[in-house]
Amino acid sequence: MGEQIIGRELAHVLRTGPFSAALHLAIEASGLRLEQIQTQLAEQNIMVSQTTLAYWRRGRSRPERPASLLAVEALEGILGLPADALTAQLGPRRPRGRWLDHPPGTMQMADVWSDTGSLDGLLEAVATPVHNILYRVSLHDLFTIGPDRGAVSLVTRAVVRATADKVSRSVFVYHNDEGEGGLPTVHPVRNCRIGRTRSDPDEKFLVAELIFDRVLDTGETAAVEYETRFGPGVRADHYHRAFPAETGDYLLQVQFDPDALPARCFRYSRRRENAPDQGVREVLVGSTNGVHRADSDVAPGLVGLRWEWE
Incomplete structure (x- = not known):
């Protein structure tokens, strides 16, 4: 993992948590082995085993006793972190249930979209945790428009990093806010498969599990690719991606058929789907009939491109 990427992800988890991810990335950034960290703690008369450090790092246990909290304060100095950078992550015990409360810097999944009467129920039916266990390192969407100005496909490539152990899946949510045409179908392309899917044709929501090709522990990554295919009649004059949590890098490309080139194209952001x-800012369509936008450190909300046909 490059030093620049580590630094950016560390800054993110120091704002949002959890403690295990912050400790893991701080150790990675320091270049120290657990044996060296244990030795430096012992030099301060703080005795912590390497096994305990490894458990803290992977989220299998958390420091709670006074002696352990003293060790965390010492770790901040050893790892070159600001005072309270790690201790601030240690609040009350979190609920042990499958759904985790969303941390600062995130939004509830349903809060991003408008008209979400059924979305909570669909997410519960799929029962996939959304927040706090996967950090999206990068995301790339390629949205294709056909000669009839309708949506053809959306190919998505994502790199995610686990911030807890035993993470095996993510969740895909699609909302047809245009209201025309039916819901698409989702197909695995690389390093994943599609699990349970639920939909509400009336409110135009589709929710699906993306199951990784292996189980991730803290700090491990998955690189997945999947394709959303649209049926006839799904007209499109925009595409936006919803981000319930902060994301590292995002690239959105829209590819137009040569017989369906827009008159003008604009990039935009929104706090929520129905927000202004x-x-x-206007962006130009290139000579190969495509347009794109590239963003870093994407905040929760929506990011998209829209276009005018006339």
């Missing part, structure tokens, strides 16, 4: 556009 922000940061609107």
